Amino acid sequence: MPLFTPPHREQSSSLxxxxxxxxxxxxxxxxxxxxxxxxxxxxxxxxEPEAVTVRFVELGPDPQDVLGPQNENPPAxxxxxxxxxxEVTPEPEPEPExxEPEPEPEPEPExxPEPEPEPEPAPVIPKPKPRPRPQPRPQPVVQPQPDPVPQELVTQDxxxxxxxxxxxxxxxxxxxxxxGEPNDEPRLxxxxxxxxxxxxxxxxxxxxxxxxQGEVIxxxxxxxxxxxxxxxxxxxxxxxxxxxSALDASYKARFRPYTENxxxxxxxxxxxxxxxxxx
Numbered sequence: 001m002p003l004f005t006p007p008h009r010e011q012s013s014s015l016x017x018x019x020x021x022x023x024x025x026x027x028x029x030x031x032x033x034x035x036x037x038x039x040x041x042x043x044x045x046x047x048e049p050e051a052v053t054v055r056f057v058e059l060g061p062d063p064q065d066v067l068g069p070q071n072e073n074p075p076a077x078x079x080x081x082x083x084x085x086x087e088v089t090p091e092p093e094p095e096p097e098x099x100e101p102e103p104e105p106e107p108e109p110e111x112x113p114e115p116e117p118e119p120e121p122a123p124v125i126p127k128p129k130p131r132p133r134p135q136p137r138p139q140p141v142v143q144p145q146p147d148p149v150p151q152e153l154v155t156q157d158x159x160x161x162x163x164x165x166x167x168x169x170x171x172x173x174x175x176x177x178x179x180g181e182p183n184d185e186p187r188l189x190x191x192x193x194x195x196x197x198x199x200x201x202x203x204x205x206x207x208x209x210x211x212x213q214g215e216v217i218x219x220x221x222x223x224x225x226x227x228x229x230x231x232x233x234x235x236x237x238x239x240x241x242x243x244x245s246a247l248d249a250s251y252k253a254r255f256r257p258y259t260e261n262x263x264x265x266x267x268x269x270x271x272x273x274x275x276x277x278x279x
Contacts, residue, residue, distance in 0.1 A: 186221060186266040193256040195226055201249035201273050204241040208277070212239040216246035216273045224264040226255045234270055246273040 204212075214237025221230040231250040233243050250271060258267035 184266070186268050187258060187260075188268045189258055190269070192222070192267075192269045192271070195254040195256055199249045199252040201242075201245040201275070203275060204245055207239060207241045207275070211277060212237075212242060213275050213277055214238050214242055215275070216243050217270050218246050218250045218273065219268060219270050220250050220253070222255045222258065222267045222269060224257050224266060226257045228253060228255075229266075237275060239275075242273075242275045245275075249273065 206212075215235070216233060216237045217235040218231050219234040220228045223229050228251050231247050233247065236243050237246075253271070255269075257264040259265065
């Protein structure tokens, strides 16, 4: 005779399986969560474990209570075994590195600007002096040679009508013997001989502008060497500038010394200078 299993018996036997399966699922979740927590513990950032929500579902009334007590001592349900989660020891936080204070920057040395050199004064260039304009030279006046003075040289003051000394057949004077020392008195002569060219006076510019003309006679004292020792105006032209120019020209002259019997004597002579303007 086949055994008859009441339907409530099958339900009572499947309930522990369901409960066990539920606990197994919970244990699996707990193991996965524990593995995740263990792996995350190796990192510096700690994560809190996710909370697992366990909801208990109330089942209907026990079929044993409905059908009546069939077994006074039902098998005790095994209490769910919860796996102990490994304690996660948080890694000690690294001590903050001591940040050394930055050294205060040393004050930059104050740079004293060098004084600018004073500019050298510009050299003062003297203005060139204006050159004097060249003055037109007066045309030299060619003076005619003075006519020779028709006068014999006066050598002595003896009269020309002196009678010849006696004792000579032709009346000529006998040659005199050697006389004493020569007389140093200058002789006045009417003719002179120049050594070189006769000096010409310079016509003063002011006299040219004023049309001054005239004749100057200068008396010169000629020494025994032929140079002029003294010059004076014997007759003026009436213009002081012309007189001075004639005197300057007289001192530049050089004469042949005057001699008597081969002996040189100082002599006085008058030299004319003519200042004539020609158109």
